Amino acid sequence: MISYYKKLSRFAARHMAKRWLPLNKNQGVVSFSFDDVPASACQLGAALLERYDARGTYYVCGGLTDGVEQGQQCHSVEDLRRLIERGHEIGCHTFSHTNCAEESVDFVTKDWRRNRDFFKQHQLSISGFAFPFGAYDLPSKVAASRVFSYNRITGGGTQIARADLHALGAQSLYSNTTTADTILELIQQTANEGGWLILYSHEVSATPGPWGTTPEQLELALRLARQHSCKILPVNKAIDFFRTE
Template sequence: MISFSFDDFPESALRTGGAILKHFGLAGTYYASLGLMGKDTATGRIFGPADLGVVCEQGHELGCHTFSHCHAWDTATRAFEEAIIDNRSALHDLLPGVEFQTFSYPISGPRPLTKLRAAEHFLCCRGGGQKFNVGTTDLNNLSAYFLEKTRHRIELVKDLIDHNRQALGWLIFATHDISDNPTPYGCVPGFFEEVVRYAVASGANILPVVEALKALRSARM
């Protein structure tokens, strides 16, 4: 199982990254901090209101990233949970009837109590770790592999996909912007497309995070 996710949801993640996924008949997960909407940030220009509807129309998943992109470790647990609730309220105002089902911790891994509180709001929560998920897995802190960390080493990513296939794991890729001139937190379109192409060729089932979770749960029943 493989999932592709985008933290912060810069415009290019949908317009360029989403177009690449669509070319292969795939969908991804876009983790949005609605307080950043329309702003220029370290990961590029962030999505606008219309982009939220496009995500849903194209079959992608819209995930939560707190309202104000709160640091998962440095932010007090109560304030962090309030930012989750604020993000959900903002989503209801913009897209009535749409719900966040999964979550991505901004910037770092969470405090233990923060993880406990976040778990009350979502089916699963995703962190980092640069590895795939296999065996007994913490659904409140799923591992992910950030593509920008090896964006000049495609062979490392391909090896990871191969190992994930052999282990029958769940590999969640993450990044931010997809651009010809990416920020330090993103990658170029050619690299991203090569990763997607190799993932497809591996025979993996490629789904947004929430759909992958549901598929894995069904397979165990």
């Protein structure tokens, strides 16, 4: 019964409470995002992006600042400050890496507020949000749409013709499971159809865990995006680009 309710709720969440952003610029856009976030994404990841004159989006849990997650050293406040100074985007990922489909809206709202207070305390501002685990249901999607300018989920490949600002799709960039062919196909499709591909990963390491990328794989995606004349923009700047008249 519970799983039936959950399936129904996920179906409703996917198909309701949408806010469409038309993608009609005849120009493909690729966004690189990192979740949680490990220090390596802020340091090595950002350096690689900048080598390609690109900037990324970092969805941060304040509860992970200065911590260790899955054996990976997490970001420091200094890492976040440096990212902002260099033109990267910082977004919210809840304070406690909360599964928003499992917790009450009241709990989730308090966790968002806690993360916002954490950012405020460090004079960092945020606007966008990524659901931890890509997990959301209709109540959390609606609640997030009232708090954040956009929400990113996981899955969905590249977005063609339009994107739901309340549930932006994203493709994982994981060295163990995302093949070079998949990256090439998605970027070709994005370029050919003027779509928007949002990639997401966690750590950037020569020996990443199952949810991380290698410097080589990240560079491959950057190189292919450039070779196919895609714009590379943080998520908030990509929205601005698609909105311009």
